[in-house]
Amino acid sequence: MFPRASLVRRPEAVQRPGMTKSLEYLLTAGCLKDFVGRNSQPEGQSVPMQGKGLIITEKPSVAKDIVQALGGFEEKGKGDYYESETMVCTYAVGHILTLLEPEDINPIYKRWRLADLPIIPEDFKTKPVPNQKTRLGVIKKLMERNDVAYLVNACDAAREGELIFREIVKHVGVTKPIHRLWLQSMTKKAIQDGFKSLQDGMKYIGLAAAAECRAHADWLIGMNATRALTVRLKAKNQRGVSWSAGRVQTPTLSLLVERELEVLEHNPQAYWKVIGNFEANGQVYDGTWYDPNFDRKNATREQKEDRIFEKAKAEAVIQTIAGKPALASETRKPSPRNPPMLFDLTSLQRTANTRFGWSANRTLRAAQRCYETHKVLTYPRTSSKVLPEDYKPEVSRILDILSGTGDYGPHAKHLLDKGLLNQDKVFNNEGVTDHFAIIPTGEVRALEGDDQKLFDLVTRQFMASFYPPSVYEEVERITEVGGNYFRSKPPRVLKEAGWEAVFGKVPDKGDKSFAALIPGKDKAEGVSVKSSEATLEEHETKPPARISEAGLLSLMENAGRHIENEELSQALRGADGLGTAATRADIIENLKNREYVDENLRPTPKGIRLIDILHRINASRLTSAELTGQLELFLNEVEEGKRSPGDFMREIATYAKDVVDSTRDFDFEQIYPDENPLGPCPNCGRPVFERAWFYGCSESTKRAGKKACDFLIWKDFNGRYINRNAVRILLEKKVTPELDGFKNANGKDYRAVLELQGGKLVRRVVENSTEVDPNQPQLDVNLEPIAPCPLKCAPDCMVIETPADYACQTKVKGRDAGEKRGAPGFAFPRVLCKRNLTREDLVTFLQTKETPIISDFVSKKGRKFSAKLVMENDWTGFRFEFPPRVKKSAAKDDEGAGTEAAATASPAPAEGNG
Template structure:
């Protein structure tokens, strides 16, 4: 055997390595690779390397300073991802073997697969040649043919350049924009970073826009009319409508606020006229109907996004939960094909595979046996809509592998497997046939419509089921002549009072659809074409993007709905004002993708693209660094007269709506007005329209608000408070909260002569928190009396032209610290006794029922720090069980461990910036 006689094949996933070895034959399975006389086959697990963080490029970047931005590396460097060093070293050891003549890229057929291989190739530090295996089908025959027609790796250099540019441009935008925006927007009262990313920020903008549409809506009352009619054989109902109504030609943004509809009556006079005409002609009612047969075609197979949307719609599952279940079904149970796919099609050579899968299921008694036998009898239908190489990208659609479960599935795994299996079978069945009926009943000039649909032939619906309870039956109006006008009897008419509802908040299903099809809203035809099929994000990352928005407190999930928080809305708003709103638009992804596709075709150089990204990043940083808060709101009209000073006007700022006579200086001026309405109250964003309404009406509402934890919702009326801005009130204006300042809202106050910090303090219990002000006024230092001024030992100097009148000396104060603890902390309601113990002893007892952001329980004691803040000290399991209630460690923790925690936090923040 020649010294260098083998090729090292690197796949993207272990399962693919196994498929290649099985198809080629002659392999022996080693611990971490396969080996034959011609090949070594080993695998990655997705990306094994990642770009270095800024602080790893230069320690100065550990501190987030505006003067250090932008960060524009001369060279982008990579490091092993956490937990992947051993895998990388194993691949490198294989690459260095003397009998390895070169490396074969068998990663997925696409841009990311190219990047994964090239990252590994560079890490191996070998100059051996490379080849590219490009597979879109994983049948044994396709694999063997693929090895026969491999090309040189250099022929894919353009694709590799595009892959690197995509990763590096995301790093540039994310790292720089996140640091710049965080430094400008973060205040002492806000925690965490203001993360910005090419995908996550446009996604946030979609949610924020819908949230504002929802909040701005004001219910408008209207009437509908329902008539009851009868024939000799049956009774039926019909809804009044205006046959002359025409829907205006509005774009989607305006149409969402348009409330006029053909069946709505907004005027009492119009309602009276309709009822008068109805009564006049009620004995002359006639009806006619049209019955049409409607074909409902069988559905497409699932790609990941479609599976996530369907699971959210049918099962209420989040995109993240759906992906996790599908991944387990692929990796652990081997029941589904690779789930992170954007294709709804199968390769054209998969017909036999599909037939064999259905044959396997037809032999096993299940609820799907009948459907499988039906398909085996009729053969695979709809093949032209399912098997198409043109629409198979890196991976094909999600389908069952044909392997039967070896253990009973439960929970999410069972639900997702069942959904995929039903979809798979339904795709090859006959179309469903519906009988749709529209009956029009006329009473004078008034029209009433009755619509029903009856399932005639279930077809694929037999296995997939109905979406809603929309199937109903309506006997024929005239058996002999179905389309004839027939007299009917009027029974009654019922006016119903309703009110318009706000645009529904986005569900994950709807958001995933918008992310996938966002190109439709772009005016530039070339950019729109690029995003038409891809959208923003990828099927593999969209669920993670949504979860990140929730973790970063930009979005809340309530049931199926996603609600943008005040923080999320303010970020999108301020980006548009700086203006760097390109960061929150899908056009940024479209323009980058357009250039990357040109690069793949050799029409754009990597160096040219990266220079454009450097320039764009520098522009974003400069605009963020130099904007002035007052300037970005100066063109907005005022919202009304200040209700406190009566002289000023209320205008919008970043944190709230304040009087323009507010003075931002330490010296209080005579005309200063401190009135402000903050932009958040009880987890609701306070938008301009609400402020205008409150300032104009004094009592406004009702508006939707949540409780203090954001878990339930109710309606509240609002009125003005001179100090608190707006407060809840009864419908007649009776306040539900104090109208005055913060310190008067105190529910309970208690003085502690000494605390753990060796300082006295005053406890204040407010509606939402316990607070303590350490360092009270020293009562032994009395203000100097003006009556004793002439006896002072230090009279005014003669050089002074005119002595200023003596003012009482201000009482001297010791240095103060403020401690604050929420009354509800990590899901746990804290007691006043807990807080007293915390102040007096420096620690609470161990508390066992805290909950993390992900809902996981944990136990901890709270320790008082010298600066008045608190920190968690996590409790051992013995303490959790009550065997050891001491939370103080026997030895002081090493400083190194604290540093390690800080570094870890910094690293996480940096990672958050890039998506």
């Protein structure tokens, strides 16, 4: 995948400031040597446990759990750290360091110029993340204390956790020995056991090296590709627009774009189905004609065994069977559905998207709150669906606690009484990755909103995994008449609920509408039935379905299965595909924030154009999962000591240079040649060709004021990508069919027809085509009133839940009467800036005219921020109020996030939300 040729040295005259004279520096990997060779004892020697140990966790909540589990700690410095007689414990807040930006390396890089690319730093140095200088200062001061003799890495047990800790150690520059705490659960016993068996940091040097190599590789590829593409693709009048590219982000976008182009290029075809009408034992049933000799192997996606693409042939079938005797055969058989596996993060996100319509990010936020804040679920950022084999006593303990609850009690008691099934599948040490599956911890808390729904889903899945299969009865009846065959497949009937009982399913009482051909028999052949007149149904082929968020998560997770190179495929499968369980939600959100896809994951013209350009300039590797597969293969070799970090970085640097060269050297006229004309120009009759940004004839693209024809069709037309097929139809028929995907000023979708009138393109909006906003939250409703309406709209007017907000009964009645947003009354959002607001938040707001400070708001650009909502305009509006800022530099960044959030959700006088 990566070039194996020796690196090309640049002439001295074109050396870049902040770069080495050649890429050979990376062979020595001085920074990596410092990174992994420091802070460990020689192999085979134990680390002395003298003096105090400094524990560094990845999150504040984990630090609290550890000090509570170990005991004997006192809070110091207003919660900055904790200290006991033998240990000190402090925390990071995720990544508190980030790699230097190019302009930090040298001011010349403030201007994005192709002449300065590729940017290859001599050393990958770090700087504090905005607002984290104080946190870094606390950690540094503790690290440098004379009584601190060794460090304990208590960050998450994975590659990223190792990176967070080692970055801090390297940045501070201390050389004290390192121990590693490797936890897969945050229970008190697990923490205590973990500290009894701390590992020597030397054991994780390979993991640390691979972690930093991955971070540096992503920087090199992403930074250079993004700058090169932005310089080449950004219009002259665009400011602040970036054409971001990356190792995982771009292949993910490519999956969506490939499907979108299939949808757009689809040409509907008419086909017919013949529905036969029959009677057996006094009961009427239908059957659909099918071809028993259908060749599935060589069929196209649109060809099916029950589709007839010639109407005359379909009509002939009806004539052939008229008045003929019919014989029916039938098979009834049980169809078991195996119990589900436990959830890993990706399967949990898929299920929540399918059942609740949640985004991957929304699911992750709820799971994190259930883990960190409520302590009711285990660590969610896992790619494992099994438990350790020694976890059986813990499962019994959790079931014992659940057996005392109302909702889960009967199912938990059943498992305790009958015993746990499927233990070989659920308990499997080999299937445990850095963390085991997501299960309840046994803590019982009162939850609301998203947190309650997610906890319920995980808890029921946990219990269901130990149940027997559910069993359905499937029936297939084949009716033959006049040499034609008709298939009948009624809905399955649930005979034994099995594991589905945990989700509320009960066995069906029986479907008498489709009784057996021979009563009491599961099989029947050659039974005479009556044949009535058949009917003809006309249909039209549909394009493939667009990819949902659940579908995209599956495609990302299974990306390696479609790679022909077996070695790369295995590497990608071992890395769980594109991205990780912990990062896929952020990748998807980044695609939305960078306007490559909309909220429904439909690629925008910008996203389609990026992938199209990359393919045309022979940079397709950047759009392929194979790049990630190759990188993971090399990272595994680095972790195992089979490849040096320097060799790895040399490969990456060479690849980054190739991407820049491909981007710098292409010519738009060469990658969009005058080939494959789409039709004649309606103005001058010359052939119309595809260009980079539009479709036009040769005369419409002349420069320097010599344009002889003004006909062109922009690819980005009112937010919709105009594809080749639409242009081809337009030039041929002067009008297109109804096209979806156009967007109005509010970002809502609508349908329109494009027409050519006098050589000009005209858009005709389809009446009543504006769709319901797919981003409007539609949540479950608790019908119990919450509190009296603060506006006192009417006697006994109460605030209640609606699928989208909390509103008083007067306002709800006004909406039902058609007043919609203009309806008078009180309303308060249930989801604001992607944060679920609970009934408790509302009650506090009504009592004190403000909420507590709420974390996890997400701005329009994907930045998290904290704020409280304060009442305005006598209960008809509210505003954000942000926590006080301590430092001027921090205030600048917080203010930026706050301004952005306020613009996203400014209060509306009548509704109280934006």
